[in-house]
Amino acid sequence: MSTENQPCQGLLSMFPLAGKDKSIARLLFGTGTCPRCIFRFCCVDFHAPYKLPYKDLLRDLENFLKTEDDDLTLEATEPPLKKIRLQDGKSQIDDGSQNGGEMPAILKDENMLLEKPYLNACNICLGILQEFCEKTFIKKVCQKVESAGYEFTNLVFSVSFPPQLSVREHAAWLLVKQEMGKQGLSLGRDDIVQLKEAYKWITHPLFSEELGVPVDGKSVFTRMAVGKALDKIKEDDFRKKFPCPPNSPKAFCSAVEIECAHGAVFVAGRYNKYSRNLPQTPWIIDGERKLESSVEELISNQLLTVFKAEGFNFSSSGREDVDVRTLGNGRPFAIELLNPHRIQFTSQDMKELQQKINISSDKIQVRDLQLVTREAIGHMKEGEEEKTKTYNALVWTDKAIQKKDIEFLDNLKDLQINQKTPLRVLHRRPLAIRVRIIHTMETHYIDEHHFRLHLKTQAGTYIKEFVHGDFGRTKPNIGSLMNGTVDILELDVESVDVDWPPVLDD
Ligand SMILES: [Zn+2]
Secondary structure (H helix, E strand, C coil): CHHHCCCCCCCCCCCCCCHHHHHHHHHHHHCCCCHHHHHHHCCCCCCHHHHCCHHHHHHHHHHHHHCCHHHHHHHCCCCCCCCCCCCCHHHHHHHHHHCCCCCCHHHHCHHHHHHCCCCCCCCCCCCCCCHHHCHHHHHHHHHHHHHCCCCCCCEEEEECCCCHHHHHHHHHHHHHHHHHHHCCCCCCHHHCCCHHHHHHHHHHHHHHHHHCCCEEEEECCCCHHHHHHHHHCCHHHHHHHCCCCCCCCCCCCCCCCCCCCCCCEEEEEEEEECCCCCCCCCCEECCEECCCCCHHHHHHHHHHHHHCCCEEEEEECCCCCCCCEEEEEEEEEEEEEECCCCCCCCHHHHHHHHHHHHHHCCCEEEEEEEEECCHHHHHHHCCHHHCEEEEEEEEEECCCCCHHHHHHHHHCCCEEEEEECCHHHCCCCCCCEEEEEEEEEEEEEEECCEEEEEEEEECCCCHHHHHHCCCCCEECCHHHHHCCCEEEEEEEEEEECCCCCCCCCC
C-alpha cells in the first residue's frame, strides 16, 4: 500500500499524498482531521513530511485538495488503478457536517488559518500531532527535565495517551476502510501509521536537538482493556455506539503531568561489621524498631545523599546475625540507587565517598566501593552455595578439657553434616534437612572450659547450630563429637570467598 504512495512530483514538493489518496484526504479533512493524521491514514510511512511545520502542511493539503480532478486522474493512472470517482469538496464537507463533524474553521476563512492554525483539535489525535508536536511543548518538557537537575546521557521519552484515542482511531479506520472498499481497495489496521510512531518521528529529533543527548521512546498504554474490547466488538455494533467519523472534540487534550525520573544506578563493595549489636537490615518486630541502626542504613544513607537518590535496595552475599561480626576482607554487597540525580563519579570520587562512609561510623567499614552494572550484580549471587566461608567461634564446654581432648577436630576433613532448619529461623524458613560440608577445622585451646574454633565451611552452613547441636537437629555437631555439652559464645565471619566485586587498590 505505502510503496504505491509516490509523492506528486513537481506539483507540491515533499507533499506525500498522490491522486489516489485524494478522496480519503478530502473525507477526513472535511470531518476535522489534521494533516498528519491524514498522512497516517493514507499510509505515508516516511518521516520527513510529518516533520514539516504545521502551517505548511495545512497550506499544502488545501492546495492539494483544490487541484483539478482531471490532473489527479492523470496522476492516478500510474500505477493503474480503478477509476476513482472524486467528489467535489463542497458536497464532501456537507457530508461531514451531517455526520456530526463540524466544518473546520480553516476552510471557512483561509486568512484565519495562518494566524491560528489549531482552531480545531483533530478529531482523531485530539491535538497530539498538532500542539504537542510544536517546539513550545517540546521546550516545556525540556525545561522540566532541566529544572529537575539530573545528570543524564540519554533520554527515554514515555508517553501515556488518553484511552479514547484508540476508540477514535478505530472509528476513523472503519470510515476510511469503507471508503477504500468503494474503490475496491482494502485497509488493514496495521497498514495505518501508528499515532505513537508518527509522534516519535516528529518529536524525538526535536528533543535531541534541545537537550543534546540521544532520545529513545516508548509509549505507555496502561489501558489494554480498551484495545481488547475494540478487537472483539463487531464493526456494526461499534458504528451504532460511536460516530464514524469521530466527532470533533470540544478541546485539545492536555498534558496532565510531566514527570522526570532517572534509571537506577548500582554501587557495589565489601563491608566489615565490627559490632555485635548491629543487624544487617533494619530490625523491626511487630512494627517496633529493636535496634536503632543497620549495616544497610549506615552505608546507604551516605550514598543517597551523594547520589541525590530517592531510595535504595540493598543486597549482599549472604548475611550475618546481629551478634556476629564480619572481619577479614568483608562481605560483598550491592546497592541499587533509585532515581538518582547525580550519576557521574570518577574513581577518585568513589574513594572519597568510601572515606565518608568509613568516617561516619565505627561499627562498619567499606572497601572496594565502585559503580557497577545491573548485570554484574548477578556474579554476587551465582554459585553462592558452592562458595566457602571461614569463621572463628569462641566455644564453651560443660566438662573440663585438656588440649588433647580437642585436637581430633583438626584432623576431620570435609565432614558431612545434616542440618534441619534451625528453631530460631523456623518462623521464616520452611522446614528442611540440608546437607552441608565442614571442609576444615582448627582448634586453639584457651582454658579448661574454652577454646577457639576456626572453620572453613560450605556457604549456607548454620555455624551456631553446628556447634551446640540445636537439640539434636544438626548431626553431627561439636557437642556430639566431643561427647558433651557445648555452646557458642562468640562468632566472627573471617572471610566470604566471593571474588566479586573486583578488588580495588587503595
Ligand atoms: Zn490528528
